[in-house]
Amino acid sequence: MNTFLLPDLGEGLTEAEIVRWLVKVGDVVAVDTPVAEVETAKSIVELPSPYAGVIEELHGEPGTTVPVGKPLVTIGDPAGAAYRQEERAGSGNVLVGYGTTEQGGSGRRRKPRSGISGPGSKTVSENAFSDLPRVPLVISPLVRRLARDAGVDLKTLTGSGEGGLIVRRDVEQAIADRLGSTGQTPAGQVVPGAAAAPGTPAAQVEARRAAPVGAGSAAASGGAAAALAESRTELPELRRTPMSGFRKAVVATLSRSRAEIPEATTWVDVDATALVELRESLRTATDPGPGLLALMARFVVAGLLKYPELNGYVDTEREELVQYDGVNLGLAAQTDRGLLVPAVGNAHTLTTRGLDAEIRRLTASARDGRLTQHELTSGTFTLNNYGSFGVDGSAAIINHPQVAILGVGRIIDRPWVVDGELAIRKLTQLSLVFDHRVCDGGTAAAFLRFVADAFENPASAFADL
Template sequence: MAQVLEFKLPDLGEGLTEAEIVHWLVSVGDVVAVDQPVVEVETAKAMVEVPCPYGGVVTARYGEEGTELPVGAPLLTVAVGASAPPSPEAPVPGSGPASDPAQAPAAGSAPTPSPSPSSSGASSSASPAEAGGSGNVLVGYGTGAPVARRRRVRPPGDGLRTAPPAGPASPSGPSGPAGSAANGTAGPVAVVSPLVRRLAREHDLDLRTLSGSGRDGLILRCDVERAIREGVAASTAAPDAPAHRAPAPAAAPSTAARPAPEVSPLPPGATRVPLRGVRGAVADKLARSRREIPDATCWVDADATELLAARTAMNAAGEPKISLIALFARICTAALARHPELNATVDTAAREIVRLPEVHLGFAAQTDRGLVVPVVRDAHTRSAESLSAEFARLTEAGRTGTLTPRDLTGSTFTLNNYGVFGVDGSTPILNHPEAAMLGIGRIVPKPWVHQGELAVRQVVQLSLTFDHRVCDGGTAGGFLRRVADCVEQPAVLLRTL
């Protein structure tokens, strides 16, 4: 007899609370194997393929492509031990009362057993291992043990209670056991994601006036964005309406949703681009860095002619090719060994500088999805050849959108090669919570005094942006000078090997 198990969106790690469905890899009726990828989701960190911990027949999918789901929301259900695939496509949440497969099982599948409070990610009490789970662990979750997830806040009573849609207040109207939005009584709201709450708060939107499109009335980000758009459209649809609303009578309490902020009509051809996904995460991180870190920048021009000649000689020996960014990374880690103050972070709560023993080197990379900073772990232990291989791997993963959250977190120092854009210099914003970033400009032929004579040499501008809390200009200047000396005379690196 088939057993229908529910697979929920797992905790993808790094504090991520939601993900957007990018592409379904399976359809209802498909047979899936244990740990087979079933969906591609995009988080604020990366694009991730999520494997299913069960093997069987897919009986339901939840969410269309482009839908955002919170951690713990159902992704799909699998009939383990089913002999025939189901035929109808499962409805998406919010499309009708039968969106729960436990209440409306697909044709040809067994009735869904009652969920057990001790089960995790399944609609039966069987453990994933007993149901055919692999026991493997992907980012943030495992298939062989119950999943620890953030506890969903539920109102008193059975299930999540859905607030009524926004409407005129009725002072004499009835109210539910725990109160309702109509009478302004406080109570829990069916919201999981703190990002959804923040979005509503920023637009003065009362969540109790919304009807959630998620399962059990869960309010999703798309619900809040739709309410904001409708509020803006209502404020701009009537051209004859006064520019400002008349104030409400003093005796009438405010019980409906607070109106969205007044937004001026867009000029012809203008568009709005939501700050979400990777772009939104980058915006939040850069804004936080600028608010919290008192940064400063120093720079120097260096003659890179000898470094380029050394790279040419290394690559002519028939060994794996060494990239220029790998040589700069090798120089950078050698300089950090002499100036460990810059491989650090600031613990603002404890008012302490935390110096880090390992160098996990991030490098800024521009991709179709926006600016990302992949991380070369333990860069201080790698050779130039190993660094080249890891830079190449991470660059290709960024180009194809297959970087994992682990590939994008944990850096302690960042290289920023803006020379690839054809510019000489920059004053970048630090990659919070790091304390420093080395910038590399383009290498171009310039007149240069070499051995007492004017010559044309290959010159590069190097810049160091640093957190002035961790060190002063003397340390920053000493680090940058050490980098420049190694660029101009690569043999200097031999002293550090």
């Protein structure tokens, strides 16, 4: 019996969320068979099995967060000698933190469990633990954590889940039973609906909640949640969605950006008619040519080389402004997982066609959830084409620790004065949000004007690159 533990996925990541299982209980797998997709704060990773055999247990439902080093899949001994031989041989494929070895890995061995399959058998979970009566049936690490934090001994509980599985409601019920009328957990947390003992800190908190805030205000005897429900005319909640590891990372980055960066914004309307015409002129019957985003990226990179203050970061510990020697151009990409910002590495060394190829590759990888941690974190400046959403402008948030982000709005036909005459032109808006610590408004405006001029006169700009 082998237990596949969630491997160390690198970069200091301590947990991952199960996105979906690629196998089910009873499936026979070989070494390196993909068994699960998990989501970290960086990307989605497909995990191959380091063992061969029969899937006996999946430790968690999709959406469960599993700490590194905790059980992910339990794999029974192979059904035949062929699987055992393959397990001993190993595949040579190694994911960070685990791999296959001549001994078939270092997974924890367990006594073989009887009754996994066969006539009259119950669920797999029941039979898998039938010979271990002292071990509580707990799959979810979240349930284990809840019990540990509240001081609940799982061995004393009888599970209400399938096959006697201990689920969250069992732990919550045990907490409520133990509390009785005290209304406090060992950590001093108040359980909603439980009465606090007079004179305790919990009772004082409840008293403050019950005090009227002002004339006509409703008593908040039920705490903040009840007050919130009342303020929203008692509308029922539609749904609650736990934050994924990726979403938590996004929240942390954006919150830090707002808290630390004194940002300023400047913008300009741009006649992009010549840019659109240049893009069309590069298209042939056999070659679609570089896309508009690649052309824009080429001019942005040139602008950053000319104004490197916007291509760096603030070293707050040493009180220094750092500028990079080169550009890793981040490109905001909307995906099913949310907004990702993969970076084109060494963008300053690529031609426009090279930029186009790399942009297309990164965009495809972002949508498939296959971006690497380096691609997601190496950007030095971000270009955001929010015009693809059909909007003209945006007050963007700088992608910390970068110091600037340039947004491009949609390109649409608008009236514009050309040589004293009114004409219909292709107009767009550029907006630059920058960290005022690294430069003043003059530098930011000069960079923005450089990019705008390149959009309006791309042929002339290319001649100077």
